[in-house]
Amino acid sequence: MIGEALLVQYGAKKTLFAKGRSLFFEGDECLYFHQLISGVVKMVSTTQDGKEFIQGVFYSGDSFGEPPLFDGRPYPAGAVAVEEAEIWRLPKAGFFELLQQHFDLHVQFDRILCERLRFKNMILAEISFHEPEHRIASVITYLKKKLAKKPGPFTVPVTRQQLADMSGLRVETVIRTVKKMEADGKLKLIGHKICLP
Numbered sequence: 001m002i003g004e005a006l007l008v009q010y011g012a013k014k015t016l017f018a019k020g021r022s023l024f025f026e027g028d029e030c031l032y033f034h035q036l037i038s039g040v041v042k043m044v045s046t047t048q049d050g051k052e053f054i055q056g057v058f059y060s061g062d063s064f065g066e067p068p069l070f071d072g073r074p075y076p077a078g079a080v081a082v083e084e085a086e087i088w089r090l091p092k093a094g095f096f097e098l099l100q101q102h103f104d105l106h107v108q109f110d111r112i113l114c115e116r117l118r119f120k121n122m123i124l125a126e127i128s129f130h131e132p133e134h135r136i137a138s139v140i141t142y143l144k145k146k147l148a149k150k151p152g153p154f155t156v157p158v159t160r161q162q163l164a165d166m167s168g169l170r171v172e173t174v175i176r177t178v179k180k181m182e183a184d185g186k187l188k189l190i191g192h193k194i195c196l197p
Helices: 004-009 067-071 092-101 103-129 132-147 160-167 171-183
Strands: 013-017 022-024 032-038 041-046 052-058 078-081 085-091 188-190 193-196
Touching: 004 085, 032 092, 052 103, 052 160, 067 092, 085 092, 092 103, 103 132, 103 160, 132 160, 132 171, 132 193, 160 171, 171 188
Parallel strands: none
Antiparallel strands: 013 085, 022 078, 032 085, 041 052, 041 078, 188 193
């Protein structure tokens, strides 16, 4: 989203995070703007008994964890590298200087944050009102809209466990429901991957 030259100009540094490593924890002070160069990062809330709820999954080119930059409060969720991830980290002061001098980027962030609010609203409604099949269909449809480069078949890039963590379901429920959805012709299972026609 923000070009490499601008990131470097305002003080960003590349950092490599191994698979499974935390970038920051829920409750930490926000010191950096983060933008993914490569890899996958998930933002998670974790209960005391270790159950995760995935707040979002981010891919190459995505930024994440911005709300605390704007409101000055701690991170509402932690971030973990799902696979090895290379990330631009721009100190908070440099981020605000960049936004002040490049209003077009500020507008882009407004749009991104609004899209994420819509996703949160959708997930809240799904968890509150809908059956497992509807929840799963909504999450995978959202992922297809966000990530598909072209029309046509789409392989969902999350595991069944991650799908459970994103939809507020148990993994056993996801497995059972996905099999039923396949039997009903709503999706295909190819190996361990969920595919939409």
